[in-house]
Each structure stands twice: as structure tokens, then as C-alpha cells.
């Protein structure tokens with residue numbers, strides 16, 4: 683079995699808004715199969731630029747995938763119906779835009795918002811959960827029409843509160859009961875929240891549609907202490923054939939550094955292209 687290896691463009695970027703075109707050649711040259719971009723930017727760039735991007739990716743044999751963390755004003759799990767409905771409309775537009783370039787999946791906080799704290803004093807998240815489920819039931823209809831899978835990302839407690847463990851995500855996707863809603867696990871978040879990383883992967887089983895990979899401090903795979911052998915065994919045991927997308931963040935500064943909470947240079951003096959090249963080789967040997 684061989685798994686596609688991707689990387690999120692924000693490794694190199696310091697703002698979320700970006701021209702993705704140059705990244706296609708860059709990741710191709712470095713040996714990746716896939717480039718993950720920002721779904722909201724895909725919507726905002728308009729159809730002409732979107733189709734050009736898709737063509738460039740096709741020409742170079744690069745698969746495109748999309749990530750998003752919905753912002754608080756577009757929170758599809760909001761207890762405020764006006765915000766929730768605005769979020770649902772926004773997500774529908776995004777799904778259609780991604781579908782128009784045959785983007786196969788949108789992953790991330792598609793079920794709530796990010797970075798998030800619960801409503802003040804909240805001890806029972808059921809009302810927020812129910813709002814999210816209500817939104818997702820509507821979104822999967824559009825996802826099905828556009829053939830785009832929505833992957834809910836399991837995120838650590840300091841950034842989100844709705845789905846902190848794989849067990850919660852499995853409950854969520856079972857409640858939605860649609861092949862268009864699946865799970866994204868991320869080794870960085872799992873390292874904080876899961877009793878067993880391999881166990882979480884096995885628990886996700888057929889619902890796991892993408893894996894974000896990175897070290898415990900979000901350095902590229904291969905330079906830390908993430909249990910890659912255990913992760914490989916977990917992926918093999920469930921016959922996982924989805925993409926492995928690395929999501930390293932190592933440089934402070936800008937909107938990206940702030941939102942990700944990078945307060946120091948994690949790889950001083952390093953050439954990011956060289957690090958990506960080393961990491962893709964490592965992943966190809968140990969995980970793909």
C-alpha cells in the first residue's frame with residue numbers, strides 16, 4: 683500500500699491569505715504528492731484563478747486538498763442562530779468552490795470554530811454539540827452534491843472543546859451517519875489528548891479519512907519523539923489509504939505564528955525546503 687504525502691502551505695507562509703500557485707512547483711520539486719491549501723482562500727480567489735490553480739496542480743500531478751478553521755463569526759456550532767446560519771452559508775459556498783476544482787476533502791474545524799473557548803462557564807457541551815450536528819446535517823447534503831468529504835478534526839483542549847478525542851469524533855460521525863462526514867486525526871493533538879495514539883487510529887477505523895502528521899512540538903516528522911512505528915502499525919491495521927499531510931509550524935511571526943502560538947524559532951538557521959525534503963523522505967520510508 684502506498685499513501686500520498688502532502689504538506690500544508692502555511693509551513694512557509696506567515697499569513698493565511700496566500701497565492702498558492704508557487705507552492706505547486708515547490709512541493710513537486712521536494713517530492714510531495716499533495717498540497718493542502720486554505721479552503722476560505724479557495725473560495726475568495728474566484729473561479730478563474732481557482733481553475734488555473736487546479737490545472738497547474740493537474741499538470742504537475744499534485745493532488746490538492748483543503749483545510750480550514752472556521753472563525754468565531756462563522757461558527758457553525760454557535761448557540762447564536764444568526765452566527766450559526768451565517769457559518770452554514772459560508773461553508774456551503776466553500777464546499778461548492780472546492781467541489782468546482784474536484785477538491786476531494788475539506789478538513790479541520792468544519793464543525794465549530796478555531797481557536798475556540800467554550801461559552802463562559804459552560805460545563806455541559808451538549809447544546810453546542812447539538813448546534814454543530816444540526817449544521818453538519820445540512821452541510822453533508824451539499825457535500826454529497828459536490829462530492830467533497832468534510833473531515834472533522836480532533837483538536838486539543840487548548841484550541842477547541844467539542845471534539846478533543848477520537849472517541850468523541852467517532853460518536854459525532856456516527857450521529858451524522860453520512861459517508862461525506864469523516865475524521866481527521868492529527869498526531870500533534872493526539873499526543874496531548876489520547877491514552878494511546880495507535881489505539882485512537884484503530885478506533886477511528888474506517889472513519890479516518892486523513893492524517894495530519896507532525897512532531898509533538900509541530901516540527902516536521904522525523905526530528906522528534908513521535909511514536910511513528912506505533913502510528914504505522916495503527917494505519918496498517920485499519921488499511922488506511924488516505925493522505926498523510928504534514929503540518930509543521932516552526933517560525934514565529936505574522937498571523938500564522940500568532941494563531942498557532944509559535945513564540946520562538948523552533949529551527950534556527952534551518953532551510954525550510956531542506957527540512958521538508960528530509961521529512962518527506964522520512965515519511966515515505968516509515969509511514970507511507
Ligand code: MN
Pocket residue numbers: 835868894929
Ligand atoms: Mn491539524
